[in-house]
Structure formats: structure tokens, C-alpha cells
Amino acid sequence: MLATVLGKAVLLAGLLSVVGAGPALAVINGEVSRDRDGLRASVVRIESTRGEICSGTLIGPDLVLTAAHCVMHRAGYSVVAVDRNFRQQRILAIAASMHPDFVPGTTPEDQPGIDLALIKLERPLGADFQPLDPRGSAIATGEAVDIAGFGVVAENRRGTAGTLRSAQLVSIGSLEVANRVTMVTDRRRLAETTGSGACLGDSGGPILRGGRGGYQVVGVVSWSSGAMRQNARARTACGGFTAVTPTGEHAGWIAARSAELARIQPGDVMPAGRGNRSDWMAKPGRR
Template structure:
């Protein structure tokens, strides 16, 4: 069992440049929370992901760019972090980093294959949002991001938040807000470390992953967290996910 290496430990203590955690929400031990894993990179970033098969993780493309090594973090009985190897990474070929940084729609999805199954995790159901998506539609996000922007030590715990769609949601992008604040003042939402977090919708089969968290803003669209949470829905990218999974020997 390998203790968390220095590069990965730093990732849990520093702020990632990619906005994305669920600020102030209560820790989750329910089904949704049991699907979430922490992803760390050798460049010092950390993100969220969701287990969709015992050794297959869904996350966002901007978190696992080429040129770095990635690991999954698990914790032993004493809450000491342990690293687990990622053996393969695939990024949707349609992803464009500049579009994501500008909060525009892009194929911000990626898959990681693990060397061994993620310990204590329950694979999540994978789907797409029910159409049409209406403003006010309810979704739940779950991630390991910071609860206080700029304080990396406040991250690393799986938290969930119930948010609602705002603006003109569709198959390219869904923007979520805390229904208690409507994005006009600080509320629940994604923050640093929540990039790649799953967005769930309650469907007939139960909670289903319908998208991944790509970005966030502060209140009124300003820099920071607690305003908008940008979700990339899987409607246009689920076929790529399933095809890649099949090529890797998974039947989702």
C-alpha cells in the first residue's frame, strides 16, 4: 500500500486553477457519495470523478490533460491517503480547452481506467438528462472540492448539493444555481476540486449521472465559487463514453 506521494499531497493542499467544489454542503455517505473519487495529478491539481464500473472512472477532459501522471486517492481506516494507479486515460476528441475556459460548450469528458477496483465504491448509473430540460429542473452534484475558496485544506471530503437549472438549459450546457440564492449571492455550488464531479438527476431507475461539472463562477457571474455551476451534459457524448468503454473491455 503506497502512502500519498508528495506531488499528490500537494494537490490536496493547493488550489487548482480549474474552478469547480460544493461549498459548505454536508458530507455525503449515501449512494451518490459512494460513487465519487478523488483524482490527483503530478502537476499539483486535484479533481473529482465518478465510478461507472469497478475500474472505470468518468471525469472531465480539462482535469487529465496529456503530460502528467494521474492517480486515484483512497483512504485507509485511519484516514491516511493511499494512491491507486490509473493505467489508461481517454479524452473525447472534440474537447477544446479555450472553449471550456470561456464557459462555452465543449466535449469536456474523459475516462480513466484503474489498475484495481476502487475500494468501497458503488458504480453509478450512466444516462443523459430527460428532455426537454426546463429552468428549475432539479439536479444533484457531488464532489471533493473546497468549501472555502483558496483553502485547499477544506477539500477532500465528498459533499453533495441540490441545485436547479437556470437560463436556457439544453444538450450543450446546463447552468445550475442554489435555489436559495439564485446565483445572486454566495450559495452552494461547485468550487476548486469539483471539476469532473458527477451531476445526477432522479430518473425512473433512480439517481443517474447525466453530466459532469466543468466550471463555476461566483455570485452574479463574477470570479470564484457559489454562483453558477456549469455542467456538460452527456447527451452528445454518451456514445463516445460507451464506445471507449467497450474498446477497453467494459460493458456498461
């Protein structure tokens, strides 16, 4: 059956206009993360002054890995992290660097470049938080992975965003649309009908290998599409296929750009280095 669904995934580009696709703007059918030592220590929420929400992963005390389309707009951005007592901490984002191949202004599913970005925080997060290693190797077809994010539980339930949820998915292989992504889906439904997957607010969140105390980031959520069989009157872009940018293929850029961003301080000039011409730094005092 996995091979059958993989074959269907190859046809996804033609199906997008039928089943619907869009940015993974919650992990639907996911479990709420309530473990003090679990994913709340590593997965964060990204909010903009435009009212947009994404997810991201700490890869350093003051560095967050996310999707480039989450930070491509000229806006103010902040990161919300949850401490061991499940209290929220809001930290200003002072800079963001998108992969040099990313093309701002495109939709995620039409993106010809690499949908990855790094956010530099105003200050480091403390001992309550645990950065993860983003240099995970390729996701094998058939491999079980976890998804985590702060999005909604259904497209029509916007008020459910802001709670960290996770679910286990399975990789069904790579797909070439405008760029190359890895497709993951509910391991029981296999995108035939709506199951677990990304939804609004999960863009930029991690795809993870391992478990508590040993998680490794192997991908970043870029976009999602609905299941192949849906009610025509209630179409959704969630709970079918989740498109993932694999981090292992871009580990060199992540490491090099992280090192460059780690050296900057509020008020500095953005280092040219290995960034994108649309990279930005917040103006002093901007919240």
C-alpha cells in the same frame, strides 16, 4: 423569478469578465457525505503529480468519468476512493481518453469542444464501491439535481479540499458560450448572491438525479462563476453559476469508449477507436 435568472444566464458570457469565471478547480455550502452507503461509494478524487485536484464518478469497476480538462496535461494521475470504513484507497490511472471534440490547452469556459474524459484504473475497485449509470436523460429547466465533489469550501481555504460534499441545485437551462452547457445554481439564491455550487476541486464531479440507491449521472461539472452581486474586494468564481456538460447527449461516446478502455491492460497500446489525439497511457511503473 426562475425565468428572470435564466435570462441573466443567457447574458453570462458578457458577465464573466465582471463576476469572474474559471474551472471548478468543493461544493461550497454543501453537506459532508458521511453515509457508508451514500455517494462515497461512487464519487472519487483525482490527483495529479502537478498538484491538481479534480473529482470524478465511477461508471465501471475500473472506469471513471470526469472532465477532459482534468487530465489533459502530461502528468501522473491517481484516483482516491473511500471505502465503507472511510479509509482512502489510491489507485494508479493507467490511461485517459478525452472526447474527440475536446481541444486541449483551452480554459474550460472557452472550450469549444466537449469537456468529458474517461480514466482507466490499474485495477478494479471492489465490492465497497458502486458504479453509476452515466446515460441520464437531459436536465430539464427547473429540475432539482445534486452536485458532489471533493473541492474546497471557499477559494481562499485550500486546506479544506479532499472531503466529499454534496448540495442540491436547480437547473436554469442551457447556455451557449464557446460550447453548449447546462447551467445549475443554488435554488434559493439563484446566483444573485453567493450560494451553493462548485468551487476549486469540483471539476469533473457529477451532477446527479435520484437519491441513495438510485443515483444517475446526468452531467459533469466543467466550470463555475461567481454570483452576480459580490463584494468588489472579495471576488470569487464560486457559488454562482455552475456549468455542466450533460452526459445524456454524449452517452454513445461514453459507452463506446468505455468498452474500448475496458479491454486494455497495463502496458497495452491505447486503442485509437473513438478517442482524442491527446489521449495518453501511463508508462509502466509511473506513479
